[in-house]
Amino acid sequence: xxRWLPLVVFLVLVGFFAKGLFxxxxxxxxxxIGKAAPAFSLPLVGxxxxxxxxxxxxxKIWLLNVWAPWCxxxxxxxxxxxxxxxxxxxxxVGLNWKDKSREAEQLLREQGSPYAAxxxxxxxxxGIDYGVxxxxxxxxxxxxxIVRMKHVGPISPDVWKDKIEPKLKELGA
Amino acid sequence: xxxELGNFALIVALLLALTQAVLxxxxxxxxxxxxxxxxxxxxxxxxxxxLIAYFCLVYAFITNDFSVENVARNSFSQLPEIYRFTAxxxxxxxxxxxxxxxxxxxxxxxxxxxxxxPDDMVxxxxxxxxxxxxxxxxxxxxxxxxxxRLLPAAAxxxxxxxxxxxxxxxxxxxxxxxxxxGFAVAFAFAxxxxxxxxxxxxxxxxxxxxTTVAWAFLTLGIMLGSWWAYRELGWxxxxxxxxxxxxxxxxWIAGTALIHSLAVTxxxxxxxxxxxxxxxxxxxxSLLGTFLVRSGVLSSVHAFATDPARGAFILGFLVIVIGxxxxxxxxxxxxxxxxxxxxxFSREALLLxxxxxxxxxxxxxxxxxxxxxxxxxxxxxxxxxGPPYFNAVFVPLMAPALFLMGIGPLARWKEASLPDMVxxxxxxxxxxxxxxxxxxxxxxxxxxxxxxGFAMSMWIVLTxxxxxxxxxxxxxxxxxxxxxxxxxxxxxFGMAVGVAxxxxxxxxxxERDVRMNVGDHTTLAGYTFTFQGTxxxxxxNYRAARGTVEVSKDGKKLFVMHPEKRIYNASGxxxxxxxxxxxxxxxxxxxLGEPLDNEARAWAVRVFHKPFINWLWFGAVFMVVGGFLAxxxxxxxxxxxxxxPTGAVAxxx
Numbered sequence: 001x002x003r004w005l006p007l008v009v010f011l012v013l014v015g016f017f018a019k020g021l022f023x024x025x026x027x028x029x030x031x032x033i034g035k036a037a038p039a040f041s042l043p044l045v046g047x048x049x050x051x052x053x054x055x056x057x058x059x060k061i062w063l064l065n066v067w068a069p070w071c072x073x074x075x076x077x078x079x080x081x082x083x084x085x086x087x088x089x090x091x092x093v094g095l096n097w098k099d100k101s102r103e104a105e106q107l108l109r110e111q112g113s114p115y116a117a118x119x120x121x122x123x124x125x126x127g128i129d130y131g132v133x134x135x136x137x138x139x140x141x142x143x144x145x146i147v148r149m150k151h152v153g154p155i156s157p158d159v160w161k162d163k164i165e166p167k168l169k170e171l172g173a
Numbered sequence: 174x175x176x177e178l179g180n181f182a183l184i185v186a187l188l189l190a191l192t193q194a195v196l197x198x199x200x201x202x203x204x205x206x207x208x209x210x211x212x213x214x215x216x217x218x219x220x221x222x223x224l225i226a227y228f229c230l231v232y233a234f235i236t237n238d239f240s241v242e243n244v245a246r247n248s249f250s251q252l253p254e255i256y257r258f259t260a261x262x263x264x265x266x267x268x269x270x271x272x273x274x275x276x277x278x279x280x281x282x283x284x285x286x287x288x289x290x291p292d293d294m295v296x297x298x299x300x301x302x303x304x305x306x307x308x309x310x311x312x313x314x315x316x317x318x319x320x321x322r323l324l325p326a327a328a329x330x331x332x333x334x335x336x337x338x339x340x341x342x343x344x345x346x347x348x349x350x351x352x353x354x355g356f357a358v359a360f361a362f363a364x365x366x367x368x369x370x371x372x373x374x375x376x377x378x379x380x381x382x383x384t385t386v387a388w389a390f391l392t393l394g395i396m397l398g399s400w401w402a403y404r405e406l407g408w409x410x411x412x413x414x415x416x417x418x419x420x421x422x423x424x425w426i427a428g429t430a431l432i433h434s435l436a437v438t439x440x441x442x443x444x445x446x447x448x449x450x451x452x453x454x455x456x457x458x459s460l461l462g463t464f465l466v467r468s469g470v471l472s473s474v475h476a477f478a479t480d481p482a483r484g485a486f487i488l489g490f491l492v493i494v495i496g497x498x499x500x501x502x503x504x505x506x507x508x509x510x511x512x513x514x515x516x517x518f519s520r521e522a523l524l525l526x527x528x529x530x531x532x533x534x535x536x537x538x539x540x541x542x543x544x545x546x547x548x549x550x551x552x553x554x555x556x557x558x559g560p561p562y563f564n565a566v567f568v569p570l571m572a573p574a575l576f577l578m579g580i581g582p583l584a585r586w587k588e589a590s591l592p593d594m595v596x597x598x599x600x601x602x603x604x605x606x607x608x609x610x611x612x613x614x615x616x617x618x619x620x621x622x623x624x625x626g627f628a629m630s631m632w633i634v635l636t637x638x639x640x641x642x643x644x645x646x647x648x649x650x651x652x653x654x655x656x657x658x659x660x661x662x663x664x665x666f667g668m669a670v671g672v673a674x675x676x677x678x679x680x681x682x683x684e685r686d687v688r689m690n691v692g693d694h695t696t697l698a699g700y701t702f703t704f705q706g707t708x709x710x711x712x713x714n715y716r717a718a719r720g721t722v723e724v725s726k727d728g729k730k731l732f733v734m735h736p737e738k739r740i741y742n743a744s745g746x747x748x749x750x751x752x753x754x755x756x757x758x759x760x761x762x763x764x765l766g767e768p769l770d771n772e773a774r775a776w777a778v779r780v781f782h783k784p785f786i787n788w789l790w791f792g793a794v795f796m797v798v799g800g801f802l803a804x805x806x807x808x809x810x811x812x813x814x815x816x817x818p819t820g821a822v823a824x825x826x
Binding site for chain 1: 503
């Protein structure tokens with residue numbers, strides 16, 4: 001029955017493809033899930049004298065959104081974040097990542113800022129501590145400072161509804 | 174208004190494609206000449222309407238109509254006009270429209286150059302191509318309409334991906350698609366033959382020129398893609414074993430195997446089932462490549478739109494087309510009698526061996542490409558398969574393939590004599606081995622990879638020369654040798670040139686990453702590079718830091734290079750524009766990395782010396798020319814004249 005072999009091989013592959021369609025190859029599991037969010041202290045964009053540290057957020061559930069002014073998909077999620085900020089569900093902290101050309105402050109002034117604070121990670125070192133693979137990425141951090149979830153890529157209304165909001169409910173926000 | 178016209182033209186094209194698919198296939202089954210006669214006008218009409226749709230899209234891009242979503246997402250008012258034109262296929266929707274346009278073009282070409290074929294064959298071939306077109310047009314209209322409006326219109330576009338703003342990208346996609354889609358013709362011939370049950374030498378002769386031309390286009394497309402990656406990605410590499418690259422390389426390997434297998438089927442009537450299967454596989458891999466690149470199941474440096482709905486549609490389409498054709502193959506296979514006996518040592522046997530090696534290479538690339546997906550789907554984690562796997566598996570498989578490439582053309586059909594071959598080839602073998610062993614010693618000491626590469630390259634060159642000499646001895650003159658012979662030898666020679674280039678650049682390139690302040694210099698491969706700082710520079714849709722690097726050798730100033738670091742206005746995307754000084758023997762390549770201080774005076778600079786890299790592209794050009802030459806052989810045109818009705822003699826294939 002070797003004449004059926006090509007068909008059989010193909011159908012097995014189809015099974016894998018069908019499964020693969022519902023997997024995201026860009027989704028890399030973060031080793032930080034369930035562990036304490038790495039500590040840092042960074043100056044704020046727009047106010048270099050003030051600083052931000054995850055310590056400040058103890059007792060709150062919050063989102064750490066890694067973004068950059070040069071990042072196109074960050075602009076895509078900017079609108080969604082603005083709407084979320086209005087609902088005041090959770091505070092969003094926007095880690096300004098590797099902003100070498102110093103454009104973040106002006107951009108947020110022009111476009112509006114959804115962020116409770118914007119720490120300035122100019123060298124990208126904090127991003128490395130968090131295992132950031134690219135922008136945008138968003139971490140959910142709970143009251144005890146534990147990373148609960150990581151989302152890679154822009155937050156669309158669907159991502160919010162299906163992925164982030166349920167997790168926040170579960171954590172009791 | 175114009176975009177709606179384009180949309181309407183697409184709908185008409187879909188209806189014509191349906192007509193072209195259904196009526197002629199029914200007609201061919203029932204022997205109804207009237208129904209069969211629908212095929213040609215329907216195919217040509219479909220082409221006209223797809224072309225109209227395409228021009229409507231071009232119009233929307235050229236006139237900056239940002240009320241069309243596709244234009245708003247992929248173009249920009251400051252974009253130079255030529256890129257606004259190429260942006261038509263820079264997007265997901267547009268690239269599928271180009272796919273359909275090229276399919277319609279090939280279909281029309283078949284409808285014109287097929288006067289000598291039996292009516293039912295033409296009806297079936299065009300019908301099958303119509304079916305494929307129906308699938309793609311339905312895909313466009315339902316999930317990826319390039320004419321979808323955006324209300325309210327965007328004020329300006331988001332710009333084309335800066336990576337694609339390069340003139341290599343102007344011709345790369347059309348050429349690649351000409352190849353990809355061209356295999357649809359061989360596929361349609363194979364299905365038509367399976368349906369009619371007439372698998373004979375004539376069928377192979379009809380398929381051959383079409384397959385060779387598609388293969389030549391694919392070769393050209395892959396070469397342009399590789400050349401683009403080399404110049405534009407700024408890493409100095411020319412092949413990354415990226416899923417997108419593999420997606421175009423796999424049909425190429427299958428097509429190469431098919432060309433050789435078709436030769437045996439035409440000349441000797443052997444390998445019929447095998448040849449049919451290869452024709453199905455070559456086009457299936459083209460479709461599979463489209464699925465892999467467009468559905469987002471694999472991650473790739475070429476990040477394109479990823480949308481599961483679209484992926485599901487293409488997957489369903491794959492199941493129908495590939496699954497259906499493989500089922501038809503399994504059902505009809507027993508009818509294919511193997512003709513033409515041959516000895517274990519004969520040209521047939523050598524070509525079969527070469528086919529097996531090529532398929533093994535194909536399998537290794539397919540496995541490496543799909544492995545991350547298979548592992549992920551089995552829930553066994555995330556992995557990526559990189560160049561080390563491909564180089565370790567693929568390169569050793571090329572050894573027997575290249576060796577056989579030298580012997581095959583010199584062996585007799587049916588039965589060759591081993592002692593005779595040894596006598597004819599012993600000098601070539603000795604010279605090749607000597608070159609392989611001695612050449613690396615004069616360069617950089619013993620190196621097994623280089624030995625293998627040089628020996629194979631020399632082996633092919635010498636066997637090509639022997640091929641010509643033996644033909645001349647038998648009374649042939651260079652000018653009167655058939656074009657198919659010239660074509661084959663040129664393509665093989667091109668392979669030798671390419672292998673030589675790859676061997677040299679892979680084993681003897683030099684590179685250096687240095688921090689350079691204004692006035693600093695560094696030396697590489699005898700060249701001294703002096704960094705003279707950067708200046709601000711404004712392009713049409715980007716601003717750039719343009720570096721000036723002076724290159725000298727032995728104290729003599731040779732030339733000045735200008736690598737750039739660009740930031741594109743609309744997307745804010747940074748881009749590295751490498752500066753390359755090419756010549757016949759080497760490329761000098763300079764790329765700017767990142768500025769290392771705030772005043773942008775010190776930069777990370779990457780310099781390469783790449784010996785003989787251009788031989789890669791030269792080799793590919795030889796293969797392309799060889800392919801076109803072989804496809805234009807007199808034999809295919811004579812077959813036309815012999816059976817064509819009067820008045821239709823001017824058609825060539």
